[in-house]
Amino acid sequence: MPMNLRAAAIGVLLAAFATTALAENAPDPWPGLVTDLFQGREIAKADGTISLEAPTRAEDAAIVPMTLRFSDPAKVKVATLVIDQNPMPMAASFTLGDKAGVDFIETRVRVNSYTNVHAVAETRDGALVAEAKFVKASGGCSAPAGKDPDEARANMGKMKYREFRSAVAGRREAQIMIRHPNNSGLQMDQITRTYTPAHYIDSVEVWQGDALIFRMEGGISLSEDPNFRFTYAPNGARTIRVIAHDNKGGAFKSEWPIADAS
Amino acid sequence: MLRILTAILTVAAALLFPSVAGAAGAFFALAEIAPGVFAHQGETALMTRDNLGGIANLGAIVGEDAIAVIDTGGSLIQGRAFLAALREKSQKPIRYVINTHAHPDHVFGNAAFAGPGVTFVGHKNLPRALAARGEHYVAAFRATMGDALDGVTIVPPTLTVAESLALDLGGREIELVAWRTAHSEADLTVLDRKTGTLFAGDLLFLQHVPVVDGSLLGFLDVADRLAAIKAERVVPGHGPMVAPWPKALDDERAYLSHLTADLRAAIRKGESVREAAGTAGNEEKSKWRLFEDYNARNATAGFAELEWESP
Numbered sequence A: 001m002p003m004n005l006r007a008a009a010i011g012v013l014l015a016a017f018a019t020t021a022l023a024e025n026a027p028d029p030w031p032g033l034v035t036d037l038f039q040g041r042e043i044a045k046a047d048g049t050i051s052l053e054a055p056t057r058a059e060d061a062a063i064v065p066m067t068l069r070f071s072d073p074a075k076v077k078v079a080t081l082v083i084d085q086n087p088m089p090m091a092a093s094f095t096l097g098d099k100a101g102v103d104f105i106e107t108r109v110r111v112n113s114y115t116n117v118h119a120v121a122e123t124r125d126g127a128l129v130a131e132a133k134f135v136k137a138s139g140g141c142s143a144p145a146g147k148d149p150d151e152a153r154a155n156m157g158k159m160k161y162r163e164f165r166s167a168v169a170g171r172r173e174a175q176i177m178i179r180h181p182n183n184s185g186l187q188m189d190q191i192t193r194t195y196t197p198a199h200y201i202d203s204v205e206v207w208q209g210d211a212l213i214f215r216m217e218g219g220i221s222l223s224e225d226p227n228f229r230f231t232y233a234p235n236g237a238r239t240i241r242v243i244a245h246d247n248k249g250g251a252f253k254s255e256w257p258i259a260d261a262s
Numbered sequence B: 001m002l003r004i005l006t007a008i009l010t011v012a013a014a015l016l017f018p019s020v021a022g023a024a025g026a027f028f029a030l031a032e033i034a035p036g037v038f039a040h041q042g043e044t045a046l047m048t049r050d051n052l053g054g055i056a057n058l059g060a061i062v063g064e065d066a067i068a069v070i071d072t073g074g075s076l077i078q079g080r081a082f083l084a085a086l087r088e089k090s091q092k093p094i095r096y097v098i099n100t101h102a103h104p105d106h107v108f109g110n111a112a113f114a115g116p117g118v119t120f121v122g123h124k125n126l127p128r129a130l131a132a133r134g135e136h137y138v139a140a141f142r143a144t145m146g147d148a149l150d151g152v153t154i155v156p157p158t159l160t161v162a163e164s165l166a167l168d169l170g171g172r173e174i175e176l177v178a179w180r181t182a183h184s185e186a187d188l189t190v191l192d193r194k195t196g197t198l199f200a201g202d203l204l205f206l207q208h209v210p211v212v213d214g215s216l217l218g219f220l221d222v223a224d225r226l227a228a229i230k231a232e233r234v235v236p237g238h239g240p241m242v243a244p245w246p247k248a249l250d251d252e253r254a255y256l257s258h259l260t261a262d263l264r265a266a267i268r269k270g271e272s273v274r275e276a277a278g279t280a281g282n283e284e285k286s287k288w289r290l291f292e293d294y295n296a297r298n299a300t301a302g303f304a305e306l307e308w309e310s311p
Helices: A003-025 A030-038 A149-154 B002-016 B020-024 B076-089 B126-149 B216-226 B247-269 B273-279 B282-287 B291-306
Strands: A043-045 A050-053 A064-070 A076-083 A090-096 A104-109 A115-123 A128-135 A159-164 A172-178 A201-208 A211-218 A227-232 A239-246 A251-257 B031-034 B037-040 B058-062 B067-070 B094-098 B119-123 B159-161 B164-168 B173-178 B188-192 B197-205 B233-238
Touching (some): A030 A076, A030 A115, A159 A239, A201 A227, B031 B233, B037 B076, B058 B076, B067 B076, B119 B188, B159 B173, B197 B216, B197 B247, B216 B247, B247 B291, B273 B291
Parallel strands (some): B094 B119, B119 B159
Antiparallel strands (some): A076 A115, A172 A227, A201 A239, A239 A251, B031 B037, B037 B058, B188 B197
């Protein structure tokens, strides 16, 4: 093919693709999400109150680690993780205990397509502040949740607790893991044309003694086997207690002794 | 104006993208690697429009009465090219189409072989895996493969294997074995007893870095068990079309072992999944192709699996 003709053809095509791309990307879901999730309230730009660590490219779109950090834990009442382009964008909303002293929470989510991810903090004086990151991924939500569905079903509700040496003096670091397939309800059976019903963890409470560390409300954007790693300020309690619920009425409870609790 | 633009676009598209159907007469090499046993070597690459999804190794075993096809390629176009190449070797009826697992590069060509008298065969979990993933795969690969994906339909098996199954092709028995979750949740191997040729599907990767889409520990365990199979040669799912058995397993076992050991060490140290995914398995990097495309993904999924090990 003559080069100039080819170049012209490419030009025309690029123009056509650009138009399509614009049209596809035009509806930014964020303004609508601000209305739906935050009642249209004003949201201030990131000032360090909350910061978001997210990979620029998701390695496994079904297991994308996200970390919320708080520069002054006492200031934050609720921290919400929003994956703008996901079918159910509100991935997790963490209500932090008054004196819990949580300075980070790391969890894992599914990311369905290229998307902005927002971390929004509601401060105890009622203001909203957010930080956003762009993540490249595809197929986390409509892609199959489980690599081994039989095992996922067999182990549902099992929990695991780990403690780590905290990098911050006076704080403890721990991890809560819950076996659950967290089915998204978005996987269509090609043969029967029906969807596998959604079945997912929708709330998790973590307590030290009688004091709340955090309460999470979440949805299908959380990965299979929901996983939370966080710090907290110890209050002398001897146990960590977890109560989790799923959307079909399943309730899962566990309690573990805190090592060297005083 | 719109019509003119449409016309220009049509011409432009034709100039830029010569019809994939034209490319389909696409040369498809099928070699006889043992008497009556044929194999095709896929490219070691990701599925693209250019390679028509032709990245997996495929095969066929010809008995006195009938033929069994093993995997069908990454597009209907490739499946048809495979069928045409096979017909140059034998006119016997194709009685079985065996899918070694649910991944697109192995099943997207199925429809080329569908017809009266043809039974599709797979692992007992294959229907479920195709039901859960098939539609997603077709949609996801449209972006990278464009019209090379035209005509791809998901054809599930009607004959499934729970443990093992022998099929008679006429004077020639082949043995199918269904494995626990390893590379995927529906891995099946095919052994031609007559020539000692094993089709391992993606339970064996050579050169192409192994991909873990099932269970890292399961993959390691199955790789160990495979070694006990008595065979002369193996056709891996990816890499050279034939290799000596069981030596061909060495590199893969080394990779999976290194990755597992690195992940366990990272978990013990209290590293996060992101930290671990950036380093685990990296000493294997120089030995594999497509390492950047899959290693961190393997490590991420492997971390989430191994984290549940005690304590």
